[in-house]
Amino acid sequence: MSETAALLIDAVLERVRDPGGLGHSRAFVLGLLNYTQTVVNGMAPGVGASLSLTIENRQVLYPLTGHPVTPVLRVDRVQDGDRDLRRVDWQRMAQADRQWLRAVGGRPECWARVGHDLLAIWPNAPGRVVTVYYTPTRSTFTSEADVSTTRDDRWPATLALTEALCLLRQRDAGALPEAVERFKMELAKLPSVTNTGVAPFTTT
Numbered sequence: 001m002s003e004t005a006a007l008l009i010d011a012v013l014e015r016v017r018d019p020g021g022l023g024h025s026r027a028f029v030l031g032l033l034n035y036t037q038t039v040v041n042g043m044a045p046g047v048g049a050s051l052s053l054t055i056e057n058r059q060v061l062y063p064l065t066g067h068p069v070t071p072v073l074r075v076d077r078v079q080d081g082d083r084d085l086r087r088v089d090w091q092r093m094a095q096a097d098r099q100w101l102r103a104v105g106g107r108p109e110c111w112a113r114v115g116h117d118l119l120a121i122w123p124n125a126p127g128r129v130v131t132v133y134y135t136p137t138r139s140t141f142t143s144e145a146d147v148s149t150t151r152d153d154r155w156p157a158t159l160a161l162t163e164a165l166c167l168l169r170q171r172d173a174g175a176l177p178e179a180v181e182r183f184k185m186e187l188a189k190l191p192s193v194t195n196t197g198v199a200p201f202t203t204t
Contacts, residue, residue, distance in 0.1 A: 157186035
């Protein structure tokens with residue numbers, strides 16, 4: 001079931017024994033929930049997506065913004081046909097080939113994330129079409145009336161992380177370790193997607 005932001009805020013404030021929002025304003029918790037759901041989705045993606053990318057002549061770097069798709073949180077895999085390209089640090093590309101931005105080959109061999117907004121596919125193989133599998137960002141709350149678009153099985157870990165950060169903010173050293181352990185436990189339960197689609201819900 002989908003929850004409104006208001007109900008999720010209530011749940012967090014109850015956990016940290018601040019139901020009136022005196023120590024943590026509701027606006028603060030709303031912003032924190034936006035942050036923590038992104039963190040959890042990045043650590044254990046609940047939804048995957050893909051896009052086809054045509055390798056252009058003399059182009060190794062491709063922007064991850066501006067495509068008609070949901071914004072990219074992280075790139076998980078790049079495939080050339082049924083062949084997975086190796087993921088490397090872009091610095092390794094530069095170290096292996098000082099002309100890496102101009103390198104041309106018969107087929108692409110590896111990929112790297114460059115900063116936040118660029119994807120490097122090396123070497124340049126004009127005309128080849130690769131499939132980029134990625135974790136999309138989820139919709140964020142703008143008001144307490146907004147309904148969550150995050151998968152329901154991600155919310156226990158998200159609420160536990162939000163609780164832990166609130167306890168850290170209020171310097172509750174006694175309750176913080178238990179909240180951190182609860183977050184770790186809930187995170188460990190979560191299946192991640194493979195390729196595209198949705199992983200099955202956990203049964204335990």
